[in-house]
Amino acid sequence: MKTTRRVIQFGFLALTLVGVFVVRGNAERWCPFGGVEAIYGYISEGNMLCSLGVSNFYILGAILLLTLLLRRVFCGYMCPIGTISEWLQSGARRVGIRPIKVPYGLDRGLALLKYAVLVIVLFITYRASELLFRGFDPCYALLSRHGEDITVWTYVVTGAVVVGSLFVVMPFCRWLCPLAAVLNPFSRFGLTRITRDENACTDCGECSTACPMAIPVDKVKTVTAARCMSCMDCLDACPTRGEGAIAWGPPKTLGRSWPQAVLVVVMLLLVSAAVGASYAFPLPSFVKMRDMQPGESAPPAPAVVELEIENLTCRGKATLLWYFLDRDDEFAIKGYLKIEAWPGPGQAKTRISYDPTLTEETAIKEAVTEPYFDLVEQFWRPSPFRIEGYDPLDLDD
């Protein structure tokens, strides 16, 4: 079972690294915690934070459902930080570093920190409408390829996680990870449980020793602790598993263990469904509608132009695009109605609705690509955007 988990962990880590360093994709868009951070802004303003996309919501939904079914398997099988942390600990043991056994009471106390981290991160992120904690996030340092918001603190935190992982099993995941704080309530009511048959159990305590989350498995009949990752290390460690001393599955099946393959299949299905849904139902991650004037109504047949825009990488850029269309000066686009955009690296799809009786497609393309006067810096800037297949200068006319 440990080997299966290691293979899956390796698979997800490899996928992440290939996505980040080979494909050079925007891996941040697949972070479930990004979905938690972006949900408020998407509901209240119709746009995602920074370079996040609605894929964050799909993946978050899949992970929450997965947690309801199988507990915190995301932490034990998929999260790159969890994987690296576990592997560091495993490596440290091999070179003779004994893990520090944190007293149970202290461990439980420290575990409350992640709720404080969650509250602080969400409060500040929602207020600022910006991912201000990126600069402290060890995962962002990896996913962003040392991105623009990286500070010295990113590496201080990353270094602390790395060093901490050598001496304590998964310290970040147990005590500080805000996503774990989000998943815990779902995991608490998770469908599957580790159950112990007290008659068959020899009370050797091996299960508790093996548990990376320091759950006292040998002291309970059913593991209800929210932090259980269904890693099955306790099952692996049990010398009397064959006699049915410990099992994993829904509570009523006490004595009958579900195979780990069920977990693997469900996990891969849900994650694939989330990825597939992101492509099949790509809701725009930036939506802005023009405020209608009193007495004004939407046209009966609005026209829509779809553009592939270069350099529309994030919400800040999308806000600039919105300004180009929603401005109130000489270059106002009178018939502009709505922007729906999918900001991201490379070319970003953008759909602009307009009233064809008031404006035309060329005016919209001009508004997007022409230079503009920066009111703050007080000088003219070229538009950062290029539209595929459209030359704004038309030098050959």
Place this chain on the structure above:
Amino acid sequence: MRLRMVLVCLVVGCLTTVPGRAQADSSEEAAKLGVEGRACLAKADLEGAKKAFKAAAKADRENEEYRQLYAVVRRVIKIREALADEKDAEKWAKTAGALRGFYYEHEIYREALALDRQAHAKQKTTESAVMLAETQLELGMNAEAANLLGGIDDEAMTTEAWLLLGVVQARRGEMDAARNVMKHIPKPDEAGPGVLFEMARLHSLMGDQDKAAVALTKCFKSTPPSRLDAFKAYAKECKDLHGLIAHASFAKTMETKSKVKESKCSGGTSCGKCPSKGGCASKKKTGAKPADKKTCGHEKDKD
């Protein structure tokens, strides 16, 4: 065999040198047209500049500078035309601000003067007077600027207005009056880069080069990195800083590095929902050329 080798070498040589030569020729031609375009700009001939920059961009399609200049000039011509017919006062002021920004960027002060006169006739505010006086000072129209600023009530005077009045008085040799103006000027720590630059000008004109150097250094520190070189070049050419330029401290002042982050502002009209509003450096202190500051939506240099 040898003949074939020679022929091959000749063909290869031609194939490699002809496109390179052609490219060099078109770059040279584009450069010439670029100079022509700038000359047109200096004469406020925007149509001529547009034609020249378009031809330059066509001759050297890889050169982003000519493409941008052509695009901006084309846009500016459009807004200049639109301005003549604009009835909405707010829109007129906004468009005039953008046009003025262009004139100042390319030092077309005669055109800026006509625009500022129109703006002041329409608005009659201290701000519009300051803008007009500023352009008058650029054109050496000291008496007109002194008249204009001197006509503003003390209560309506802003720090900018006091500073310009001080500069014009110092230029005219009225040192006592200029010294009197100094009491209305805030401490350098409380001022934005536009005000700091004017302070440096005033101190320099009054002969206090140490104070001028302090103000100019602070001004450079609070200017965003992308604008610093242009700002320094402007300072080097500024006649009012003549005393400071000759002073020993000037070289060190010119080595000053920016201490502010580049603005992430998208140039919109409201900060309300800006994703960067929490950490916006431009809100507090940004600096284009000091003369360009007055119409800034963030009112950073207001007192």
